[in-house]
Amino acid sequence: MSSTVIIKQPKHTLSVLVKHNLNTLSRIIGIFSSKGFELDSVTFASEAEPGMARMTITTRGDEKTVEQINKHLYNVVDVLKVINLTHKKSIERELAIIKVSTAKAGRPEIMLIAQAFKAKVIDITSDKLALEVTGNTDKVDAMIEVLKPYGIVAMSRTGSVALKREFQGAVNIN
Amino acid sequence: MKSTKTITTAENISKQSPLQPVFRHNVEDAAQLYSGSEILLKTLVDLGVDTIFGYPGGAVLPIYDTLFGNTDLRHFLIRHEQAGTHAADGYSRATGKPGVVLATSGPGGTNTVTGIATAMMDSIPLVVLTGQVPTSVIGNDAFQEADIVGITRPITKQNYLVRDVNNLEHVLKEAFHIATHGRPGPVLVDLPKDMLNTKGKYAGLDNNVDIPSFKPTLYGHHPQIAKAAEMLSNAKKPLIYVGGGAILGQAWEEVTAMAERLNIPVTTTLMGLGAFPESKPQSLGMLGMHGTWFANMAMTECDVLIAVGARFDDRVTGRLNGFSLNSRKIHIDIDPSCIGKNVDVEVPIVGDVKHVVPAIDKLASPPKIDKWWATIRKWQKEHPLVVPKADDKIYPQHMVKMISEVTNGNAIVVTDVGQHQMWAAQHYQFNHPRSWISSGGLGTMGYGFPAAMGAALACPDRDVVCITGDGGFQMSSYELATAVEYKIPVKIALMNNNCLGMVRQWQQLFFNKRYSYSVFGSNNPDFVKMAECYGCVGLRAENPKELKEALDKAMAIKDAPVLMDIRVVEEENCYPMVPSGAALYEMVESDEEAAK
Numbered sequence: 001m002s003s004t005v006i007i008k009q010p011k012h013t014l015s016v017l018v019k020h021n022l023n024t025l026s027r028i029i030g031i032f033s034s035k036g037f038e039l040d041s042v043t044f045a046s047e048a049e050p051g052m053a054r055m056t057i058t059t060r061g062d063e064k065t066v067e068q069i070n071k072h073l074y075n076v077v078d079v080l081k082v083i084n085l086t087h088k089k090s091i092e093r094e095l096a097i098i099k100v101s102t103a104k105a106g107r108p109e110i111m112l113i114a115q116a117f118k119a120k121v122i123d124i125t126s127d128k129l130a131l132e133v134t135g136n137t138d139k140v141d142a143m144i145e146v147l148k149p150y151g152i153v154a155m156s157r158t159g160s161v162a163l164k165r166e167f168q169g170a171v172n173i174n
Numbered sequence: 175m176k177s178t179k180t181i182t183t184a185e186n187i188s189k190q191s192p193l194q195p196v197f198r199h200n201v202e203d204a205a206q207l208y209s210g211s212e213i214l215l216k217t218l219v220d221l222g223v224d225t226i227f228g229y230p231g232g233a234v235l236p237i238y239d240t241l242f243g244n245t246d247l248r249h250f251l252i253r254h255e256q257a258g259t260h261a262a263d264g265y266s267r268a269t270g271k272p273g274v275v276l277a278t279s280g281p282g283g284t285n286t287v288t289g290i291a292t293a294m295m296d297s298i299p300l301v302v303l304t305g306q307v308p309t310s311v312i313g314n315d316a317f318q319e320a321d322i323v324g325i326t327r328p329i330t331k332q333n334y335l336v337r338d339v340n341n342l343e344h345v346l347k348e349a350f351h352i353a354t355h356g357r358p359g360p361v362l363v364d365l366p367k368d369m370l371n372t373k374g375k376y377a378g379l380d381n382n383v384d385i386p387s388f389k390p391t392l393y394g395h396h397p398q399i400a401k402a403a404e405m406l407s408n409a410k411k412p413l414i415y416v417g418g419g420a421i422l423g424q425a426w427e428e429v430t431a432m433a434e435r436l437n438i439p440v441t442t443t444l445m446g447l448g449a450f451p452e453s454k455p456q457s458l459g460m461l462g463m464h465g466t467w468f469a470n471m472a473m474t475e476c477d478v479l480i481a482v483g484a485r486f487d488d489r490v491t492g493r494l495n496g497f498s499l500n501s502r503k504i505h506i507d508i509d510p511s512c513i514g515k516n517v518d519v520e521v522p523i524v525g526d527v528k529h530v531v532p533a534i535d536k537l538a539s540p541p542k543i544d545k546w547w548a549t550i551r552k553w554q555k556e557h558p559l560v561v562p563k564a565d566d567k568i569y570p571q572h573m574v575k576m577i578s579e580v581t582n583g584n585a586i587v588v589t590d591v592g593q594h595q596m597w598a599a600q601h602y603q604f605n606h607p608r609s610w611i612s613s614g615g616l617g618t619m620g621y622g623f624p625a626a627m628g629a630a631l632a633c634p635d636r637d638v639v640c641i642t643g644d645g646g647f648q649m650s651s652y653e654l655a656t657a658v659e660y661k662i663p664v665k666i667a668l669m670n671n672n673c674l675g676m677v678r679q680w681q682q683l684f685f686n687k688r689y690s691y692s693v694f695g696s697n698n699p700d701f702v703k704m705a706e707c708y709g710c711v712g713l714r715a716e717n718p719k720e721l722k723e724a725l726d727k728a729m730a731i732k733d734a735p736v737l738m739d740i741r742v743v744e745e746e747n748c749y750p751m752v753p754s755g756a757a758l759y760e761m762v763e764s765d766e767e768a769a770k
Contacts (some may be wrong), residue, residue, distance in 0.1 A: 014442040023323065023327070023333070023335075025325055026324070029329060030327055030328055034328050064514065066512065068511065068514070068515065071510045071511035071513075072335075072511050074510065074511075075509065075510075075511055077331065077352055077385070077387060077388050078332075078387055079387060080387045082583065149343065
């Protein structure tokens with residue numbers, strides 16, 4: 001039996017300030033498909049400044065690839081700023097809504113797990129629970145792993161949103 | 175208002191500054207309202223546009239109505255929108271000004287796609303205006319509707335759908351600004367029919383639009399420039415590698431000055447031909463897949479390489495892990511994404527070659543490279559470009575050389591794609607910039623003839639020779655009608671070998687001579703009769719004497735297109751050649767070598 005080991009490239013989080021229009025969004029997504037870059041998740045929503053939007057893009061690749069992604073993003077006329085948060089101190093969150101079956105283990109056990117992850121129960125039916133969890137991607141991944149054996153019925157994740165921390169000094173307050 | 179027209183000659187071309195459109199403000203009109211079509215034409219005149227290539231249709235009827243009787247700009251009715259886009263592209267390459275093409279919605283727009291992609295790959299400033307169905311029915315699959323903004327997104331630098339007529343002037347000025355600044359490229363503006371009829375404001379805005387998100391870096395980083403100068407000064411085997419960026423950035427004088435003062439050998443890419451005069455002793459000609467032996471060897475052996483507006487294309491580098499392994503590399507480019515894309519460089523300099531090259535020149539001192547020159551001279555003597563022995567047949571290489579002689583190297587040479595393109599690049603002596611017009615990046619067959627029309631209309635005082643093949647010419651031969659209608663004096667030198675020569679060459683060398691669908695044989699049309707049926711002059715040459723006569727006759731005709739059916743040796747192959755997947759130094763110079 002042969003097994004393929006997939007070595008995942010390091011993850012990078014890019015925060016991109018763009019003009020709020022669909023053409024820009026399509027152009028940015030188009031770069032990833034036409035140039036063959038990886039795209040783990042992408043978010044796009046209005047910024048505080050009118051007419052602007054903030055995108056958080058998580059991608060994978062070596063330093064050279066990410067440098068190219070950075071340059072190609074800047075080549076899009078409506079892109080104002082690209083910040084690679086990978087080597088910066090940043091705040092990153094993702095939200096997920098997970099529907100879990102309670103048939104196998106019953107509600108209390110799942111609610112205990114939810115508590116451990118500081119997740120909220122947002123919907124209950126006779127045989128399912130819907131949980132809302134917020135955190136960085138690793139935490140969301142971890143909770144999903146724990147819940148899998150109970151039977152995840154459906155799930156919706158937002159993908160990461162991230163910003164640079166104002167304090168970039170030596171003390172890690174994360 | 176009269177349109178201003180500058181006559182371009184080989185001599186005065188460098189004195190023009192074509193990327194800056196003529197400024198004209200009609201502020202007195204500010205209070206009045208105009209229809210979208212009127213705003214469009216007024217703005218085009220503002221931007222210095224004097225020529226449009228177009229084709230009418232339902233969605234753009236309002237524009238054509240406004241054009242009726244208009245004397246501010248020349249409109250040429252081409253016979254196919256793809257040819258119109260190529261013509262606008264040829265117009266731009268000959269002058270440096272942005273080319274403008276106008277097409278209707280749906281099929282009109284989709285027909286421009288190949289032309290836009292061609293311009294995108296070679297960084298040619300184009301503004302493509304397309305009609306669109308009225309905004310109220312966009313998305314409803316209306317008659318002649320196509321999402322042209324979506325279709326052209328990956329092949330344009332930027333594109334727009336105009337949704338407010340009051341914004342039209344601004345969008346157009348932004349489009350021209352983006353097309354011509356930084357690394358140039360095509361920009362498309364989609365104009366819904368209701369936007370053309372609705373009345374709106376025309377403000378006479380400044381042509382220099384301020385776009386906060388679009389500020390190309392022009393001046394290189396000084397420490398990098400100093401480092402580059404130091405590397406060149408101390409080099410033992412330096413080489414200057416000049417690409418199309420030196421033409422687009424109008425830096426041919428700066429490049430020539432630096433190369434001559436520092437006495438460093440220069441090789442140009444296909445797109446860079448003319449950026450450095452090939453008559454100068456420093457010139458090694460073109461490099462790459464069909465470049466000269468000595469240029470490719472100089473690239474392989476050099477110790478300091480300075481790339482000026484070139485992008486290390488695969489046709490230039492050959493196999494990457496065998497490409498110029500011993501050199502320290504300097505790369506000047508206005509587009510940061512070109513740097514480090516294919517080849518890692520030690521000194522990246524993001525900036526306009528026009529500014530960066532003289533800055534390096536100022537700090538560098540001529541390196542001591544007598545030994546390097548001796549090596550190169552020896553290579554040049556031992557491995558010149560191979561030309562077959564003359565006999566009573568026309569060899570393609572001789573044909574190009576004869577055109578070069580007849581035109582004194584002063585013509586604008588426009589080509590299609592394939593063997594004839596490579597022979598033209600090798601054997602025509604290019605001494606002037608903007609004199610070589612060819613689809614390099616995309617390799618678009620059918621490009622040559624319409625682009626030659628665009629160049630001839632842009633530069634009425636220069637001879638324009640379209641060197642094409644029987645394959646490529648048949649992809650846009652219908653434009654003979656346009657050339658005859660407007661008396662466009664393009665000299666079409668059709669290198670007729672009755673086959674798709676480059677395809678046949680590859681099939682001979684790499685597919686065991688299985689000539690699958692590459693030979694036309696006797697199925698080609700009679701090109702002389704074809705010329706005559708359109709009402710232009712057709713000539714045929716079957717031996718060198720007839721060729722000379724045909725060329726002399728053609729050059730004397732100044733008010734009509736001429737089609738020369740030149741019967742060349744059919745099985746001739748183009749050498750030197752770097753076989754696909756080989757390194758530059760593994761190039762072959764003959765059929766015998768290729769067979770090994």
